[in-house]
Amino acid sequence: MQNIFDQKYIELYARDITTAKRTEAEVAFLKAVIPPKTRVLDVGCGYGRHAIALAKSGFEVVGIDSSEYMISEARKKASEAGCSPTFILQDALTMSFNNEFDAVISMFSSFGYFEDQRDNVKVLQNIYSAISFGGVFVLDVANKNTLLEPLLRNGENKNGIHSLSLNEKLAGYSIHTTQTFNEQTGRWSIKREWTDKNGKSHNYSLSTYLYEQDELVGMCEQVGFKLKNICGNYKPNAYLSEQSPRLILICSKDKVNKKNIL
Numbered sequence: 001m002q003n004i005f006d007q008k009y010i011e012l013y014a015r016d017i018t019t020a021k022r023t024e025a026e027v028a029f030l031k032a033v034i035p036p037k038t039r040v041l042d043v044g045c046g047y048g049r050h051a052i053a054l055a056k057s058g059f060e061v062v063g064i065d066s067s068e069y070m071i072s073e074a075r076k077k078a079s080e081a082g083c084s085p086t087f088i089l090q091d092a093l094t095m096s097f098n099n100e101f102d103a104v105i106s107m108f109s110s111f112g113y114f115e116d117q118r119d120n121v122k123v124l125q126n127i128y129s130a131i132s133f134g135g136v137f138v139l140d141v142a143n144k145n146t147l148l149e150p151l152l153r154n155g156e157n158k159n160g161i162h163s164l165s166l167n168e169k170l171a172g173y174s175i176h177t178t179q180t181f182n183e184q185t186g187r188w189s190i191k192r193e194w195t196d197k198n199g200k201s202h203n204y205s206l207s208t209y210l211y212e213q214d215e216l217v218g219m220c221e222q223v224g225f226k227l228k229n230i231c232g233n234y235k236p237n238a239y240l241s242e243q244s245p246r247l248i249l250i251c252s253k254d255k256v257n258k259k260n261i262l
């Protein structure tokens with residue numbers, strides 16, 4: 001998988017969106033669902049904003065990410081914050097933890113990037129294996145319906161491939177953004193292009209699978225999880241398919257679950 005989670009991603013997008021205030025709300029949400037001061041695995045930890053905050057609150061945290069840049073930023077930020085979660089450069093597809101964590105979190109769209117859906121299921125299997133019995137899994141992805149609504153309403157549709165281009169301001173730059181959604185593959189792509197103050201052109205693009213609620217719940221249940229709750233934001237409010245910004249599943253790994261036999 002090409003790694004697009006680099007410095008450009010942080011400077012252009014994450015810095016303005018994943019603010020300290022937002023992180024605080026997300027961490028408060030996590031603390032309400034994870035047993036206090038337990039062992040947590042943060043899958044797709046990025047630059048460590050949840051892992052560091054949880055470590056500061058007494059959780060024992062391991063963060064994994066497949067982006068070298070993100071892991072190095074996470075280590076830097078943890079050292080600045082004076083705490084010591086463990087950060088490992090590791091793809092979730094090949095991780096092999098075994099009943100080691102009381103909770104696994106996958107926050108802010110860190111899931112669903114593999115083109116082959118079997119790989120995304122394998123990631124869920126690996127997460128299931130990483131959690132001990134009685135543990136919790138929090139999976140937070142974008143709500144497909146609200147994310148796609150402007151694109152489906154205003155975009156052009158050519159044989160089930162929807163696209164929409166617009167100009168927007170992000171991080172002080174004028175950005176040309178093109179979004180695409182392919183009905184057949186279920187994949188959403190976004191490409192951003194801009195010119196910096198020295199006249200140098202940049203671009204940044206990513207593509208991910210977007211899930212319907214039933215599909216994502218089905219995938220989690222397929223690997224053995226039991227669905228406990230679905231939230232639509234971090235307040236938390238219940239998930240409303242046409243309104244919620246997020247689709248957040250809270251699942252548990254219970255002792256007796258026959259579906260675990262794959």
Ligand SMILES: C[S@@+](CC[C@H](N)C(=O)[O-])C[C@H]1O[C@@H](n2cnc3c(N)ncnc32)[C@H](O)[C@@H]1O
Nearest residue numbers: 005044045046065066067070091092107108110
């Ligand atoms: C949108 S960022 C969110 C980062 C972080 N969870 C946060 O909330 O700030 C998605 C992250 O997931 C990581 N990621 C995506 N697929 C991954 C995989 N298969 N294994 C490990 N990390 C992955 C990316 O490298 C990126 O850092």
